Amino acid sequence: xxxxRCLIIGSGPAGYTAxxxxxxxxxxxxxxxxxxxxxxLTITTEIENFPGYPEGVAGxxxxxxxxxxxxxxxxxxxxxYIVEARLDSRPFHLKDDHGVEIEADTVVxxxxxxxxxxxxxxxxxxxxxxxSACATCDGPFYKNQVVxxxxxGDTACEEANYLSTLCSKVYLVHRRDELRASKAMQHRVLNNxxxxxxxxxxxxxILGTTLDGVTGIELEDTKTGAHSEREVTGVFVAxxxxxxxxxxxxxxxxxxxxxxxxxxxxxxxNIPGVFAAGDVCDPNYRQAIVAAGRGCxxxxxVERFLxxx
Ligand code: NAP
Numbered sequence: 001x002x003x004x005r006c007l008i009i010g011s012g013p014a015g016y017t018a019x020x021x022x023x024x025x026x027x028x029x030x031x032x033x034x035x036x037x038x039x040x041l042t043i044t045t046e047i048e049n050f051p052g053y054p055e056g057v058a059g060x061x062x063x064x065x066x067x068x069x070x071x072x073x074x075x076x077x078x079x080x081y082i083v084e085a086r087l088d089s090r091p092f093h094l095k096d097d098h099g100v101e102i103e104a105d106t107v108v109x110x111x112x113x114x115x116x117x118x119x120x121x122x123x124x125x126x127x128x129x130x131x132s133a134c135a136t137c138d139g140p141f142y143k144n145q146v147v148x149x150x151x152x153g154d155t156a157c158e159e160a161n162y163l164s165t166l167c168s169k170v171y172l173v174h175r176r177d178e179l180r181a182s183k184a185m186q187h188r189v190l191n192n193x194x195x196x197x198x199x200x201x202x203x204x205x206i207l208g209t210t211l212d213g214v215t216g217i218e219l220e221d222t223k224t225g226a227h228s229e230r231e232v233t234g235v236f237v238a239x240x241x242x243x244x245x246x247x248x249x250x251x252x253x254x255x256x257x258x259x260x261x262x263x264x265x266x267x268x269x270n271i272p273g274v275f276a277a278g279d280v281c282d283p284n285y286r287q288a289i290v291a292a293g294r295g296c297x298x299x300x301x302v303e304r305f306l307x308x309x
Pocket of ligand 1 (some may be wrong): 150153154238285
């Protein structure tokens with residue numbers, strides 16, 4: 001059984017920042033990268049709004065830098081993820097996907113959030129072969145083709161704009177007649193000649209065969225119920241995210257949307273010694289800079305907790 005003073009779960013800006021701070025505090029933290037090392041920023045395009053990068057920075061480059069910075073201060077960054085957590089008594093007992101068991105005095109949960117899906121059968125059928133939740137990852141497969149993006153928030157608009165640089169045409173399918181995205185993002189989408197808005201529309205079926213892949217989408221007008229079709233070879237779903245808390249098996253208190261409840265302004269959860277930071281407990285701001293700041297607070301909360309206990 002391994003022992004650590006601080007186990008960090010997750011490798012987005014929150015997890016790595018907690019790793020940097022607890023590392024510098026000489027706590028020799030162990031950090032599990034999780035199923036998507038580097039988190040959501042590794043599947044985004046350029047990050048233009050993180051302070052300190054006047055020319056912008058690629059998400060993967062920023063996450064590489066954060067990982068190396070955490071390692072420089074002694075954070076033990078591990079590939080893999082936590083499959084089991086027993087948080088009912090201290091020290092906490094956790095097990096990783098290789099069966100390694102760890103006893104931890106404190107835990108920082110920074111597991112972020114995952115993409116949501118529309119929930120139709122054909123979406124599952126074509127996942128990975130015509131249906132994607134990541135334009136940056138899969139967009140290059142659709143060069144000079146016609147694709148559809150689903151959603152009306154910043155993510156959908158960002159993905160539609162990015163895909164318009166590669167594809168011949170992008171349909172943006174939104175269930176209402178007004179975008180939820182920020183005004184700046186709306187402006188870019190609505191003035192992009194390669195993007196066509198399909199208002200008041202939902203995808204009722206993704207058309208195609210296993211052999212040919214996706215060939216089109218069947219749309220339903222959300223006001224009239226009328227059906228229509230469009231020819232596309234790719235569908236990008238961008239309708240929001242779900243916090244990654246399943247592995248906690250109900251031990252940490254969550255809100256009605258499944259986000260971890262914390263005692264603001266600290267990062268303390270309902271379990272003394274267990275802290276949470278980043279998108280896993282933030283349904284509102286969900287920005288890299290906010291997650292990094294919360295990771296710093298989590299590390300300071302850990303230090304204080306260890307001093308007091
Ligand atoms: P979001 O803001 O929650 O938007 C989700 C969109 O998907 C909404 O337009 C919603 O429609 C639609 N939707 C939800 N469920 C659906 C379903 N089952 N079928 C069809 N459409 C559905 O999520 P997001 O765009 O991922 O953004 C999340 C947060 O990250 C936001 O705070 C956003 O500002 C931020 N963000 C910022 C940037 C940036 O600053 N560069 C980039 C990306 C994201 P309704 O509008 O009808 O509800």
